[in-house]
Amino acid sequence: MSRSLDIDLLRTFVAIAETRTLGRAAARIGRTQAAVSMQVQKLEALLSQPLLNRTGRGVTLTLHGERLLGHARTLLRHHDAAVADITGAGLTGTLRFGCPDDYAAAFLPHILRSFAGRHPQVFVEVVCAPTPRLLAQLGQHALDLALISTTDGERSAAILRREPLVWVGNRHDHAATQEPLQLALSDPDTLDHRAARERLDAAGRPYRVAYASGSISGLLAVVRSGQAIAVLTQAAVPADLQVLPTDARLPPLPTVGLSVRFDLPRPPALVVEFAEHLQRIVPAL
Numbered sequence: 222m223s224r225s226l227d228i229d230l231l232r233t234f235v236a237i238a239e240t241r242t243l244g245r246a247a248a249r250i251g252r253t254q255a256a257v258s259m260q261v262q263k264l265e266a267l268l269s270q271p272l273l274n275r276t277g278r279g280v281t282l283t284l285h286g287e288r289l290l291g292h293a294r295t296l297l298r299h300h301d302a303a304v305a306d307i308t309g310a311g312l313t314g315t316l317r318f319g320c321p322d323d324y325a326a327a328f329l330p331h332i333l334r335s336f337a338g339r340h341p342q343v344f345v346e347v348v349c350a351p352t353p354r355l356l357a358q359l360g361q362h363a364l365d366l367a368l369i370s371t372t373d374g375e376r377s378a379a380i381l382r383r384e385p386l387v388w389v390g391n392r393h394d395h396a397a398t399q400e401p402l403q404l405a406l407s408d409p410d411t412l413d414h415r416a417a418r419e420r421l422d423a424a425g426r427p428y429r430v431a432y433a434s435g436s437i438s439g440l441l442a443v444v445r446s447g448q449a450i451a452v453l454t455q456a457a458v459p460a461d462l463q464v465l466p467t468d469a470r471l472p473p474l475p476t477v478g479l480s481v482r483f484d485l486p487r488p489p490a491l492v493v494e495f496a497e498h499l500q501r502i503v504p505a506l
Contacts (some may be wrong), residue, residue, distance in 0.1 A: 224267055228300055231293040233260045234272065238290050238329050242279040246398040249505035294334070303337040313342040315490050319367030320347060322332060322407075322437040323457035324479070328368075328506050336498050351411045351435050353399065359484045365492045368499065370412050370454075371478040378479035381503045383456040385475060386413055388465040394447035397465050401427035403449035405440045409433065412477050413452040422474040456506075479503065 236246035237257065247254045256279075264456060265272050272286035282290060320329060333345060348355070348364060355367040371380065390396050402421065407412040412423050414433070421428050432443045437457070444451045444462060452474060458464055467473045487495070 230264045302341045319364045327456040358417045382479045390450040403431040405432040405443040405449040422470045
């Protein structure tokens with residue numbers, strides 16, 4: 222029997238594999254969760270193999286699902302490139318994009334992979350830095366656009382996603398109980414650094430900034446050593462570290478928003494297309 226893989230089914234499958242929940246995948250591709258579930262069933266029936274394991278926290282891929290994922294990404298990339306080439310709809314050029322360091326590991330692979338599938342002739346230059354540095358580069362026109370962190374009260378731009386700030390520590394030490402509390406924080410003008418100090422000052426908890434840096438890899442190294450705790454957005458917490466519970470001595474932290482900022486009031490078509498791509502994909506990640 223001849224079997225043909227439907228591009229829409231593969232696109233849905235890849236979205237599920239990357240988001241790990243049917244609900245987020247549905248939001249990404251603009252379908253209902255019921256429709257996504259039916260597409261998975263159709264694809265599994267077509268291949269006569271189970272592709273997903275359902276769990277209480279979402280889904281994981283079966284062995285057959287993992288094997289299909291590589292093929293699906295390759296087929297989608299070639300399919301989208303062919304459509305763009307033949308229809309002339311593909312964009313070309315170089316885009317300078319800024320992203321906060323803490324979102325890079327969590328979001329960038331999905332953002333760049335899916336955009337390259339639709340516009341393979343576009344080269345995206347990525348700069349990872351704290352929001353204040355990204356804003357400075359936008360002001361100097363060194364970037365075309367950037368994802369930036371904003372406070373809850375800032376209404377200057379549409380918020381694509383909200384992320385809670387959390388205290389993060391090593392799973393196997395007691396750094397959170399030290400007196401004074403040892404902190405590993407990003408640059409002093411960043412939202413996470415300011416929020417940590419403001420909340421601890423209000424709670425009357427003695428602390429010491431033992432390490433401050435714009436490099437998230439440096440901060441994580443200090444936390445992994447057990448010498449201090451850090452503040453990160455929840456999406457950026459690595460699997461080997463833990464979110465620390467809050468209490469009177471380790472007070473709750475605020476939520477930050479993620480929005481897009483441009484270097485020009487009227488950005489070119491390539492920049493607008495990438496911004497619209499961010500607006501579609503970031504909320505569903």
